[in-house]
Amino acid sequence: MEYLPNILFAILLVGALTFFTKNVKRLSRNIKLGKDVDVSDNKPQRWKNMAKIALGQTKMVVRPIAGIMHVIVYVGFIIINIEVLEIIIDGLLGTHRIFAPLGAVYDFLIASFEILAFLVIVAVVVFWLRRNVVRIKRFFNPEMEGWPKNDANLILYIELVLMFLFLTMNGADYQLQQLGAEHYTQAGSFPISQLLAPIFDGMSIPSLVLVERSAWWLHIVGILFFLNYLYYSKHLHILLAFPNTYFGKLRPKGQFDNLEAVTKEVKLMMDPSADPFAAPVEGAEPPAKFGASDVMDLNWVQLLNAYTCTECGRCTSECPANQTGKKLSPRKIMMDTRDRLEEVGKNIEANKGEFKMDGKELLGDYITHEELWACTTCNACVEACPVSIDPLSIIMDMRQYLVMEQSAAPSDLNNMMGNIENNGAPWPFNQMDRLNWEKES
Amino acid sequence: MSNELKVPTMAELFAAGQQPEVLFWVGCAGSFDDRAKKITKAFVKILNKAKVSFAVLGTEESCTGDPAKRAGNEFLFQMQAVTNIEVLNGYGIKKVVTACPHCFNTIKNEYPGLGGDYEVVHHTQFLKQLLDEGRITMEGGQFKGKRITFHDPCYLGRANNVYEAPRDLIKKLDAELVEMKNCKKKGLCCGAGGAQMFKEPEKGDKDVNIERTEQALETKPEIIAAGCPFCNTMMTDGVKNKEQEGTVAVMDIAELIATAEDL
Ligand code: SF4
Ligand code: SF4
Numbered sequence: 025m026e027y028l029p030n031i032l033f034a035i036l037l038v039g040a041l042t043f044f045t046k047n048v049k050r051l052s053r054n055i056k057l058g059k060d061v062d063v064s065d066n067k068p069q070r071w072k073n074m075a076k077i078a079l080g081q082t083k084m085v086v087r088p089i090a091g092i093m094h095v096i097v098y099v100g101f102i103i104i105n106i107e108v109l110e111i112i113i114d115g116l117l118g119t120h121r122i123f124a125p126l127g128a129v130y131d132f133l134i135a136s137f138e139i140l141a142f143l144v145i146v147a148v149v150v151f152w153l154r155r156n157v158v159r160i161k162r163f164f165n166p167e168m169e170g171w172p173k174n175d176a177n178l179i180l181y182i183e184l185v186l187m188f189l190f191l192t193m194n195g196a197d198y199q200l201q202q203l204g205a206e207h208y209t210q211a212g213s214f215p216i217s218q219l220l221a222p223i224f225d226g227m228s229i230p231s232l233v234l235v236e237r238s239a240w241w242l243h244i245v246g247i248l249f250f251l252n253y254l255y256y257s258k259h260l261h262i263l264l265a266f267p268n269t270y271f272g273k274l275r276p277k278g279q280f281d282n283l284e285a286v287t288k289e290v291k292l293m294m295d296p297s298a299d300p301f302a303a304p305v306e307g308a309e310p311p312a313k314f315g316a317s318d319v320m321d322l323n324w325v326q327l328l329n330a331y332t333c334t335e336c337g338r339c340t341s342e343c344p345a346n347q348t349g350k351k352l353s354p355r356k357i358m359m360d361t362r363d364r365l366e367e368v369g370k371n372i373e374a375n376k377g378e379f380k381m382d383g384k385e386l387l388g389d390y391i392t393h394e395e396l397w398a399c400t401t402c403n404a405c406v407e408a409c410p411v412s413i414d415p416l417s418i419i420m421d422m423r424q425y426l427v428m429e430q431s432a433a434p435s436d437l438n439n440m441m442g443n444i445e446n447n448g449a450p451w452p453f454n455q456m457d458r459l460n461w462e463k464e465s
Numbered sequence: 466m467s468n469e470l471k472v473p474t475m476a477e478l479f480a481a482g483q484q485p486e487v488l489f490w491v492g493c494a495g496s497f498d499d500r501a502k503k504i505t506k507a508f509v510k511i512l513n514k515a516k517v518s519f520a521v522l523g524t525e526e527s528c529t530g531d532p533a534k535r536a537g538n539e540f541l542f543q544m545q546a547v548t549n550i551e552v553l554n555g556y557g558i559k560k561v562v563t564a565c566p567h568c569f570n571t572i573k574n575e576y577p578g579l580g581g582d583y584e585v586v587h588h589t590q591f592l593k594q595l596l597d598e599g600r601i602t603m604e605g606g607q608f609k610g611k612r613i614t615f616h617d618p619c620y621l622g623r624a625n626n627v628y629e630a631p632r633d634l635i636k637k638l639d640a641e642l643v644e645m646k647n648c649k650k651k652g653l654c655c656g657a658g659g660a661q662m663f664k665e666p667e668k669g670d671k672d673v674n675i676e677r678t679e680q681a682l683e684t685k686p687e688i689i690a691a692g693c694p695f696c697n698t699m700m701t702d703g704v705k706n707k708e709q710e711g712t713v714a715v716m717d718i719a720e721l722i723a724t725a726e727d728l
Contacts, residue, residue, distance in 0.1 A: 278624025279574035282546075283539045287579065290543040315537065344654040344677075349670030398667035401535050401659030402619040407650055423537030436664035437536045444541055448527030449493040450663055458491070459523040461502040462472045 033115035033244075040248035047255035051331065054369040058324030063271045070270045073412065077269040083410040087338070090154075093147040097183070100140040101262065104190070107137050111244050124211035134212035138194060141187045142216045148184050152177070162337035165346075167356040172335055175257050182253070186246050193239035195220035196232050205229050208236075264332040265411045271325050272412030277403040280420060285312045315424025317387040319365045320379075322421060329413040330361035339405035339415055345398040352398040354405035354415035360390035361418060387422050396422050397434055470509050474523040475556050485520040487591070488558045490572065492565035493528050494694035500701065501694035507723035508564050508588055514728055515600045519562070525552050531567040534575070536660040543579065546571075550581035564588040564719060566620035566693045567658075573625070587621055589631040589692050589718050596637065603725055608638040613721075614645055614686040616677065616700060617652035618693035631692045631718050638725055643684040653677050657695035678703025682713065689715045 063070075076082045081098065085091030113122045123130055154160050155176060163176070195217035200208040224232060254260045261268075316322050339354040340346050346353050364386045372379050399419045406414050426432045433441070440450045448455045478485055489512070494501040512519050530545030549572075553561075561583045563569050573585035586594070595601045613635050621627045628649045635642045647653040656666065656673025666672050678700055681689045689704070691697045694717075701715045716724075 276570075276574050276625050278570040278620050280534060282543065282575060282578045286539045286543050290540065290547055293544070294547055314539065342651065344656065344673045345667070345669070347653075348673050348676050350667045351669075352667070394667055397664070398669075399659055400619070400654045400656060400661050400673065402654035403623045404619075404651075404654065407623050420535075420537065424539055425537075427537035428540060433536060433538075434664050437660055440660065440663035441533055441536065441538050441541055444528045444530070444533050444545065448545070449497060450528060450532050451493065451497055453497045455527065456524050458496045458526055459472070459474070459521070461491075461496060461505055462470055464502065 027118070030116060030118050036245065036248065037112065037115070040252060043252050047252065050369060050373075051255060051260075053372075054365050055324050055327045055331065057320050057365070057368065058322050058327040059320075061323035061325055063325060066274055069274055070272075073272060073274075074266055074270040077272075077410070077412055078265045081410075083412075086408075086410075089150075090336075093150050096140070096143045096147045098262075100144040100187075103140055104137055106133065107190070108244070108247055111240070115244065120207055121209050121211050124209045130211055131213035134194070135215050138191065138214060138216040141190050145184060145187050148180050148187070152180050155180075162341040165337060165340060165353055165355070167353060167359055168335070168337070172258070172359065175259075176335070179257065179259050182246065182250055186243060186250070189239045189243040189246065191217045191220065193236055193243055196224060196236035196239065199224045199227070200229065200232050200236060203229055203232070205233070258333065258335040261332050261334040261411060264328065265334075268328055268332040269412045271328065273406070273414050273417075277406055280417075283314065283424070285314065313425070314428035315426070316418070316421035317425045317429070318385045319361060319368055321425070322361070322418060326414070326418055326421075327361070327365055329415075329418075330358050330365060332411050333358040333362065333413055334411060335359065336410065338408040338410060339413070342404040342408040344400055344402060344404065350394075350398040351392065352395045354419075357391060357395070357415045357418055358413060361386060364390050387425065391422065393426065393432065396426065399423075470506060471513050472509055473520045474525075475520045475558075476523070476525065478520050479556060483518075484557065486518045487560045487562050488553070488556075489519045489521050490529075490561050490563035490565075490568050491521055491526060492563055492568045492694070494698075495564055496526070498694060498698070500698055504564055504694055504697065504717040504719055507717065507728070508719040510723050510728040511592065511595075511601060511719060511726070514726065515595050517595070517600070522552060529568045529571040531571045532660040532663060534571070535658070536663075542575075546576055546579050546581070550576055550579055553581060553583065558583055560584045560586070562586050562588055562591045564692075564694065564717070566618040566624075567695070570620040570624050587627055587630070587692065589621075589634060590627060592719065592722060593630040593633055596634070601722070601726075603634075603637045603722055606725055608640045608688075608721065608725055611638075611640045611687045612643050612685060613638075613640045613688045613690050614643045614681050614684045615648070615690045615692075616645070616655065616681060616696055617649060618691070618696050619652065619654050619658050621692055622652050623650060631690070634718050634722065635690055638721060640688075643686060645680045645684055647680060653680060655693075655696040655699035657699050662695050662698075674699035674703040675706055678707060682707060682709060686713060688721070689713060690718055690721060691715060692718050 081091070081095050084094045110121065110123050114120055126133070155163050194212070194214050197208060198214045198218050199221065201210050254263065313321060319327060333355065335355060337355050343352060343354055368379060371382055396419055399416065401416060401420070403416060406416055443450050443452050447453060473485070475488065491505055495505040496502070527549055528545055529549060530542035533545065534542035561572055563572070563585070566587060569585055569587045572581065572583065576583070592601070596603065615631055615635060617628065632642060653676065654673055655677050681700065689700050691700055697715055697717055704710050704713050704715055
């Protein structure tokens with residue numbers, strides 16, 4: 025009986041970690057559905073970007089209120105993990121405050137956790153108000169209805185509850201220490217939770233122990249729940265922001281990839297010595313599909329992007345098309361990609377590891393032509409994203425599919441392309457007239 | 466004002482066994498669009514005045530392929546690119562200057578992967594360079610104290626991080642540079658990029674160029690300065706739409722300098 029809590033704790037921990045591992049595997053399988061892309065270049069710059077953008081949060085603070093609040097929650101999250109480590113060891117060994125022998129350092133640690141926990145509560149309240157009372161515009165685009173909205177609020181509620189539990193636990197612990205209760209080591213410094221003392225005033229030791237234990241258990245259960253909630257939530261960015269900023273685009277924003285498959289064909293066409301009637305080489309790969317119509321046509325960095333998206337909408341609020349009332353929302357492009365990828369993943373699971381055609385595609389069923397053609401390729405979304413996501417690359421890949429596989433460009437664009445092909449200019453002017461401006465007054 | 470422009474072509478110089486310091490890539494807009502041709506001429510006047518040895522390709526120039534690529538037609542883009550690169554490499558071109566940020570971006574960033582490696586500068590960068598080297602002088606004169614706002618072209622600014630050269634030039638005119646609510650990294654597109662210039666915009670509340678023009682007009686400018694022929698058209702249309710063409714002029718940086726110098 026004595027070991028029951030320890031055993032219970034061990035089961036809980038193992039269960040939570042097993043489930044988490046399963047989700048991580050799912051995540052990596054889905055991301056690997058994407059095409060390969062070489063991102064092994066320029067490692068020093070990549071590490072630097074990750075340190076600056078993910079760890080240093082440089083892009084978050086572009087918007088100061090959200091930025092600073094976010095930094096608090098983020099630092100709180102990282103620091104409180106040390107506390108979680110103690111909780112896990114205590115839980116497994118049946119000890120209490122195992123790090124207490126650190127003495128003054130421990131006091132300092134606990135005190136800073138408490139202050140951070142308090143600041144996190146403040147930040148979470150501010151975030152909640154921004155979403156639900158001030159109703160910041162970018163949180164109310166059409167793509168934010170339903171789950172995305174609930175998800176965002178749920179994250180805030182969970183964080184709030186976790187912080188309250190943490191402070192309650194410490195508050196009761198502090199009382200128990202004062203009363204010299206057995207097992208409750210005298211350790212730590214409680215600048216915030218000791219303010220809760222009046223609540224515990226006059227409570228007996230057993231009741232205090234009950235409060236402390238309940239808070240302790242709920243706190244750790246909450247954390248383990250939160251860990252497993254990540255996969256289903258935009259909150260996944262707390263993990264993926266790191267790889268995502270590492271793999272983010274390094275070249276100038278205006279530089280789009282030159283499709284290699286096209287280069288090969290163009291070279292053949294331009295090479296006067298190539299035999300146009302030559303039979304394709306035996307065993308040569310069938311010509312790749314140009315551009316993307318579904319998630320498997322995207323590369324894995326784009327799919328990682330989709331899982332990393334925090335649905336913050338900074339991209340959308342900077343998008344000129346969106347600002348002027350057009351259907352395009354770069355955030356929706358990312359959310360659609362993730363939703364479709366999840367759907368494909370479930371399909372694979374249901375069909376014993378193989379994808380069975382479901383008559384659906386990212387293009388058309390999720391993202392419409394109208395959205396794609398509204399993009400001015402201005403890169404505002406790419407610049408705005410605090411976690412180095414590139415919605416524009418997905419838009420471009422889908423446009424390529426529309427044009428090169430389906431010849432489905434708007435007719436004006438077909439005219440423009442026809443002109444370039446015939447006259448070397450997007451307008452119907454003769455190439456021989458290119459220097460006429462020199463003579464005109 | 467002298468109307469005599471000296472515009473040597475690469476073919477002429479090549480025949481004479483000469484190599485210019487820089488190739489001026491005029492671009493489709495600069496060659497054919499009536500408004501943009503004025504920018505081309507203003508820039509050439511400055512080049513002539515500064516005695517820069519340059520040449521154009523003239524009838525040998527073709528579209529860089531930028532609008533085709535942004536529209537999704539990678540084939541057409543690469544065909545254009547490869548053809549242009551053949552011409553440029555044939556002449557042994559080392560340095561290219563252009564007044565079009567789209568040509569600038571494409572030749573600078575996307576041509577190298579297809580065999581075209583050149584030093585590519587935007588005309589505002591080139592003019593800044595001429596100024597720093599003392600090859601041109603700019604006396605503010607006419608623009609002294611005038612309120613000028615600069616619209617960042619996406620393909621110059623965000624796409625390639627060129628923000629200061631055009632601003633430095635405006636300041637050199639002794640003008641009062643006023644920034645819009647969205648500028649530099651946060652600049653707002655004029656609505657022409659990504660091949661939008663060549664099609665009707667999608668349905669919405671308003672057109673992008675109107676939104677951008679409103680932002681520009683909020684600064685109460687006398688002049689909206691641009692560094693891109695497409696932005697120029699979009700902003701000019703926007704100003705007309707707001708019936709402000711009598712009070713607000715849209716001018717390219719090259720035109721500002723040419724006018725200041727009375728060229
Ligand atoms: S690049 Fe396209 S999607 Fe991104 S902000 Fe510009 S117009 Fe919007
Ligand atoms: S793509 Fe980036 S900026 Fe846009 S919603 Fe997602 S995280 Fe935010």
